[in-house]
Amino acid sequence: MGNFKTFQRLFSYLKEHRLKLLFVILSAIISTGFMVLAPFLIGKVTTTLFASVTDGVFYWNTILSLLVSLVALYFISQLFTFLQGFIMSKITAKVMQTLRREIDEKMHRIKLNYYDTHTHGDILSIITNDVDTINNTLSQNLTSIVTQVTTAIGVLLMMIAISPTLSIIPIAMVPLSLFSAAGVMKASEKYYQQQQGLLGELNGYIEEIYNGQDVVQTFNYQERAKNHFSKLNEKLKISSQKAETTAGAISPITTLVNDLGYVLCAAIGCLWAIVGKITVGNVQAMLEYTWRFAEPFSTIAGMVGSFSAANAAGNRIFALLDAEEDIADKENCIVPKSNKGSVSFENVSFGYSPDHLLMKRIHLNVLPGQKVAIVGPTGAGKTTLINLLMRFYEVNSGSILVDGVKTSDMTREELRNRFGMVLQDTWLFEGTIRDNIGYAEDDMPMERIVASAKSACAHNFIKTLPGGYEMMLSKGAENLSQGERQLLTIARALASDPEIMILDEATSNVDTHTELLIQRAMAELMKGRTSFVIAHRLSTIRDADMILYMEDGDIKEVGTHEELIKKQGKYANLYFSQFE
Incomplete structure (x- = not known):
């Protein structure tokens, strides 16, 4: 049959x-x-x-x-x-x-x-x-x-x-x-x-x-x-x-x-x-x-x-x-009237199966331009939180709002146009450097690509490459160093000019000079934008406006660095363990 x-x-x-x-x-x-x-x-x-x-x-x-x-x-x-x-x-x-x-x-x-x-x-x-x-x-x-x-x-x-x-x-x-x-x-x-x-x-x-x-x-x-x-x-x-x-x-x-x-x-x-x-x-x-x-x-x-x-x-x-698809966008989707970059979690619960919830009734308010650091041990759920923000996963209950509009009421294209992302694992496709930086839209003007590369501290090393911006990258960009690849992904994110940035700290595999360049580029990237930073080295996020400590898929503590240190809780234990 x-x-x-x-x-x-x-x-x-x-x-x-x-x-x-x-x-x-x-x-x-x-x-x-x-x-x-x-x-x-x-x-x-x-x-x-x-x-x-x-x-x-x-x-x-x-x-x-x-x-x-x-x-x-x-x-x-x-x-x-x-x-x-x-x-x-x-x-x-x-x-x-x-x-x-x-x-x-x-x-x-x-x-x-x-x-x-x-x-x-x-x-x-x-x-x-x-x-x-x-x-x-x-x-x-x-x-x-x-x-x-x-x-x-x-x-x-x-x-x-x-x-x-x-x-x-x-x-x-x-x-x-x-x-x-x-x-x-x-x-x-x-x-x-x-x-x-x-x-x-x-x-x-x-x-x-x-x-x-x-x-x-x-x-x-x-x-x-x-x-x-x-x-x-x-x-x-x-x-x-x-x-x-x-x-x-x-x-x-x-x-x-x-x-x-x-x-x-x-x-x-x-x-x-x-x-x-x-x-x-x-x-x-x-x-x-x-x-x-x-x-x-x-x-x-x-x-x-x-x-x-x-x-x-x-x-x-x-x-x-026949595999399960993402929930289709609603017919009458809403476009936010502002593009300031505010983010709110309202009573959000999530689990990979309904009978085993990881996040339970989360409330958060992130103001435009704030820097939010997400910390916690491996497997704590940091990437899951980002996936919820980007609507790669759907929440079980509650709502996530971006610029005052529920993400479920927006088209995925509209939502993701507001985000830029730089991950620890760089992804560049086989093509020219120009095409990789201008990935966000077809025929991006060259002036914008060069300006983004300069802001990302990538312009100088690109000029030294054979062909410059027209140099062909191999599969996985193996003909560039790890640091150069990371700078290009930052330039790509800058070129898309998003309101909200998602950053996975990616300086652990590079030399000190390149690390400084990447940190300078990431600072440029976050300037004037709401940013969510997955932090691995806690020394880099002391100036964050808000720190989320995650464990077992849930947010356990929320506050500034000083507040959480005073609390003497899980974040304080993790922070001091890195300096012992």
Whole structure:
């Protein structure tokens, strides 16, 4: 039942191409119909030749007319075969384009936690390998099924027309051959599902190891990495081998049964020809049709492997397309009248599951231009708080307001336009430095890009690079140092000119000089803006207007540095522990 639903959904993508698909089906029927007539005409030629030998007169005109008709049949058949293949390739390309577009659009609507529970390699495997599997099945097998079904019907009609009695033999062999291969078909489907899953797992591992190659080599993990890869590769090999072996066994089983029917039909046909019950040409035609009648069923049975792989791939694709999405923006969204950068938490509660709340009834008021520091041990929930602000996660109850408007009443685009973000893990794409700094909008003026780079203390080092602002960054900007990458992300945030800045202190991996540059750039970034700083070194946030101490996903203490030190609570303990 599950298989049927998967293919039903796949075939729904063909609906908009129904007219072209109808032409493909008609072309397949015409092509096959003409091809099915060919053995009958060849039988006529054989009968005429046999009559010529018997009568001692060579019937040239009859034979030539039959041969001309045969050539015409083959020509028309191949013409329509070409047409069906040409149009079907266009339909398949369109369907794959639609499927890939839907996947791409889905990736921008999907909840953020989907990326936390699926490796990048597995997601890429769905977009590439699984879509290609569907593509191959549709392009290679869809018209083939029409052709094979038409062939079976056409051959059956021709056999009955020639000899209804002899037709019983090949007809009886079909269910017998399919029954013989039924168990193998079921096993094949299971192995193909395993194969697609393992392929995604292997791709995920490869992507992870290659991206962290410097860490792999630093910790001498190469041999263990190779061993783990070998284990996954071995599992995939065994699964693929079983899938291909079982799928490959279907055709020999069905062919063997059908061959037995062919031999039986030949023996009876020859005996009937001797006694004059059937002509020699019709015996030849019946043998040809007997062989051809079994072929469609063997071919379709042989497609089980391909359809099993397509079913597994379809399940993975539709699991992605059906994954939970962010709550859609309201139809009548509100645009804040001001853009000063005030932020309020009103009775906010949040948990990853409703029955296990982390934050409970949080109240906060952040005035425009204030600096808010978020501190706490690892896993305290600092990033979660930022994700709530940016509406990557939805609150369970209560409201977060930006410039007096609930974030749930604003479009995500409007909300996120008000935020700039500089994270500890820098992200730059493969492109020019200019494009990376001007990422917030298309065709950002060069003057604005340069001004942002100067404010971020990045302009001087950019000028020394080959090509300057037009220098191409490699994937992950590996051709820049960690500090240079961080300065570019600050320049990018400045160029977007947001009202509110979110900063994850990112100076722990750089030298002292670069650290000073980054701190100066971050100070420029926060000037005149509301800012939320995830603080790792508490010495850097003593001047914050508000400090939030977080633990176990909740805000435990709120106040200025002096207030919290006087309180002698969790913040004070954490602060003094850094200077002991």
